[in-house]
Amino acid sequence: MVNDVELASQVAKGDERAFIALYDRYSSRVYTLLLHMLHDSMAAEEVLQETFLRLWSRAEQFDPGRGAFVVWLLTIARRTALERLRFESHRPVLADSDEPSTLLENIPEPETTSEEARWRSLHLAVQSLPEEQRQVIELAYYQGMSQSEIAEMLDLPLGTVKTRIRAGMFRLREQWLEGENVQIQKPL
Incomplete structure (x- = not known):
């Protein structure tokens, strides 16, 4: 089995097979982290895809001297999820086209x-x-x-x-x- 450092190095050179190997190896771990952070399976799936896109475009930034690859990848996922949470917290709740009757339907339950x-x-x-x-x-x-x-x-x-x-x-x-x-x- 090829180690993570070698695969990350190959991804940095544009090797799609190495990228797929890392995705297969770590996507479920990353998804679990994102689901815990976002509490929404659709959002977790979207951020998972964004995380691996960032891996593809930034693989050359991985430095094995600074820590394990999986920790680096999970850090990318965590930061991407936090960006998503910040974005959603600043999103306006009421659009000009919203009707008052639909507002009542969108109020979350207290629990x-x-x-x-x-x-x-x-x-x-x-x-x-x-x-x-x-x-x-x-x-x-x-x-x-x-x-x-x-x-x-x-x-x-x-x-x-x-x-x-x-x-x-x-x-x-x-x-x-x-x-x-x-x-x-x-x-x-």
Whole structure:
């Protein structure tokens, strides 16, 4: 099996077979991340395609000395999804042609709105984590990777991965409950 670095190098030279190999290898992982971020399968599919278009046009920017290919690809996907979320949050809700009767049909149910708010709050909390904690938490919970897989992929000791996940989860819990004024006892 050809490694990711070699495939990325071939994609940078315009090799379509290498591109297809990377798509086949990583599209489901990227899609899972995007679905977790966007909560919309159609939007996740669109951003997935945009992510791989960016891979095709920017493959020469991948530097194996800075980290694993999959992390680089997931970073492109995450940034593309965040761009999409920012764009949608600035989109006007009311167009000139909207009739008042259709406005009532477009009001979301309260539970949908509060669930969306919780997801956005969680997403912001994850993004505010230190990079080393955010990276392992995203790989574990968005990509469903085991701690051993993360350790191998990032070339870290398993204990380091476990510590980063634990510290990140504790920090997330603190941030999550902070707004509710709940006191948390630090683990020993």
